[in-house]
Amino acid sequence: MSERQNDAPARPAPRSHGPFGGMGLPAEKAKDFKGSVRRLVGLLGPEKVWVGLVILLGTVSVAASVSGPKILGNATTVIFEGLTSPTHRIDFTRLHSILFWVIGIYIGAALLGWAQGLILNAATQRVIYKLRSRVEDKIHVLPLKYFDEHPRGDLLSRVTNDIDNISQALQQTLSQLFISVLTVLGVVGMMLSISWQLALIALVSIPITAVIVMRVAKRSQKMFAAQWKDTGDLNAQIEEMYTGHALVKVFGRHKEVGKRFDDKNDELFKVSFGAQFVSGIIMPATMFVGNLVYVAIAVVGGIMVAHGSLPIGDIQAFIQYSRQFSQPLAQLGSMANLLQSGVASAERVFELLDADPESADPEPSESPKEHHGELRFEHVAFRYVADKPLIDDLSLVAVPGKTVAIVGPTGAGKTTLVNLIMRFYELDGGRITLDGVDIATMTRDDLRARTGMVLQDTWLFEGTIRENILYGRPDATEKEMHDAAEAAYVDRFVHSLPDGYDTVLDDNASNISAGEKQLITIARAFLARPSVLILDEATSSVDTRTELLVQHAMEKLRKDRTSFVIAHRLSTIRDADLILVMEEGSIVEQGTHTQLLEAQGAYSRLYEAQFAAAIDDGATVPLP
Known part of the structure; x- marks a missing residue:
């Protein structure tokens, strides 16, 4: 909702991600590495039967x-014994038997390992599938x-x-x-069964390896957390610049x-390189220790073989x-970097899952x-930040069949009223009723099903024009869809398109104009047959002629409906039944x-400011 930015001064300060901010943020440290590992492993709980089978196959x-x-x-x-015996004869029967056993054992081990990997892969993908579903469900209940x-x-x-990193x-x-x-x-x-003396030499490498892994892992853990944080920041910047690409070009920035x-990108490169380099030290360091042990054993x-205390085969x-x-x-040791990277990603996902949902x-x-x-x-009271009052003791009545216009300077709280009506935010005091029922006692689905909303920023998904209109009410008939399109004057331009209502819009709906996109969103809201209709600067992106068409369409829809119009251009709301100045x-x-102009108050000052702006711009036609 673009108008929400108008209330930004009253909002809690978000993480800096504006058009030219958000650089140089400090790296985040993993908050609870051990707890996140336990929680990550706990995701495998529903797959415990398959995990048990994996353990059994792996053990065998x-x-x-x-x-x-x-x-x-x-x-x-x-x-060796055959060659060194007096007869110099090798017992090939016994040798063949041993070799066949070895081949059979290795083939069996390979098949069991393949089966284990297949089962574990299936179990892991089911866990990730459920995790994605949980995240999707969580997104729908976040405020x-x-x-x-x-x-x-x-x-x-x-x-x-x-x-994806957790899955890997x-x-x-x-x-x-x-x-x-x-x-x-x-x-x-x-x-140990062969030689306890040689076994002790080999066991020396365990504490040495453990020390190396712990010291290196401690350093790389912070770097992996910073890596995935910076990845998210870079994605946010790319998404922001892509959506605002035209403005970047216009202003030459x-x-x-x-x-x-x-x-x-350099910052991400440095932390990624550092994380991989530091964690990459583990593998060669442990291999070096292993090679030293190998030489000592040899x-x-x-x-021991020379002294005859150990057979050469042993x-x-x-x-x-x-x-x-x-x-x-x-x-x-080498898995430490994968584990740390996965845990760093898991913490970010768990933070999303642990976020407080809507009440x-x-x-x-x-x-x-x-x-x-x-x-x-x-007597409505509301504030985005506890110590920054925004709305205190507000009372008003919006009568059915009437149009209520809300005007005022940026940050006055105009869109905040809409957010409260839709229960995007909860009240701090007072109450709002719809047809005599406190909206706090209604389900959100019921409340929003009775409310149609058209925003300044149009949102259309990739699909046909028909599908985008039917998004307002999927069970509507073809005639109802056409009636809504005609009421919003979509029908006037859609027949000029090659495929009419079956014209496919791309993800940005770039194959139609901004005004046409807005008319489709208005038709979508009309089709929903709402009791309350809210237009948040809905006509700001359409030309004057199209704006008049939309206003005529609104007149048809006012019967038995309450209409809220948020507008900056006062000329668009001069016919409203009630104008609220905030x-x-x-x-x-x-x-x-007329009444507000005669009162010579805040509305009159806003009107005169717009009229003066029109004159300064060389307008030849005064505002109505």
Whole structure:
């Protein structure tokens, strides 16, 4: 709602995301890393049966893989003993049996690992599907205030980029984490069964690796949080500049906008590079430790074989185990960056899910028995910020069949009245009734179904003109749709289009004019058959002739309806039945156009200011 910006001085200050602000914000630190990890893992709760099956398959697969080197070492011992025996004969029967066992074990382990990955992938995608659904449901129950205070690009980044990053983190870390831990435990057991002395050498790498991972992870954790925060900020800036691209060109600010983009892009590059570089240290560092352990085992093991205290097949198996042992440790270290990145994204999504929703609809709710549209404001009080009064003790009556115009300077609270009627914001005091029923006792769906709204900023979705009009009431008949289009004078221009009502509008509706877009939104509101009709600067984007057509259409719709018109151009509301003049949240004058001019008050000053502006601009026709 564009007019909401007119009340901005009374709003809580949002995060800086204006056309040329929002740079240099400090990096955010993860608020509760351990708690977010627990909550992230808790998302797998509904998939516990499949997770249990994954654990079972993984355990069998790792057990098979771990037993392979030991059995293969027996094959080496058979060959060595045969070659060193007096007969120099190798027991090929036993050797073939061992090799077949090894091949079978490795094939079985691979199949079990494939099945485990398939099941885990399906479970993870179901979790992400449900998470996306929860976010979508949450967006529909968030109050308008939340969207006023958060950049759209940042919200889109949380819904898309962050959830995709969570999916990647879950899918890659869960399987590898489980397999790596099991592999380490299994390999340690096998190494102890071969030689406890060599096993102690291998175990030295565990505390060294743990220290490396913890020290590096502590530094990279903050960087990953900053990375995803900056990603959201950059998306917000791109979305803002894209929607305002024409204005950027008109005012020649493309260089400044480009510099802001470059600055933010450089900032994102630095934190992303830093996060990946720091976390990337873990893998080579742990591999280096593993290589040192490998050399130590090879030297000590060779000495033990030379002294005959260890069969050559066992030392071969142990060396293989040492490689298997260092590899999962290195993987555990490398997964730290994925886990931290995923947790940083999870925190951003959880912040959205934890945001306070709209207050619940009353149970039981009330519903007006009449459909006239009489609105009463009784001692209404409201403020966006607790210590900044906006509306205090406002009372008025909007009679059915009449048009009420609301005028006043920017920030006077005109659109705030509309927000309160629609229950986008809740009152701080007093009450508003619709046909005798307090709107706070009605469900929001019931209230908004009785209210039609046309905003200054047109919103049309990608689809046909017919579909956009029927958005106001999908169950309307073709005749009702045509009647609404004729009432809003859409029918006049739609027949000049190649496909008429089946003309497809693109996502920006760039294939029709701004005035035509506004007429379609007005037709959509008319089709809804509301008791209360609200036009928030709805004619500001149409030409004078089209504006007259809309005003004629409004005359047809006034019967048994209350019409609210918010306008800056006083010429558009001179025929209103009641004009309310607002200043600083209070009604300072009310009456007809003629009465208010004769009173020589605030309305007269506004009118004279517009008249003088018209003369200064060289207008040859005075305002009506």
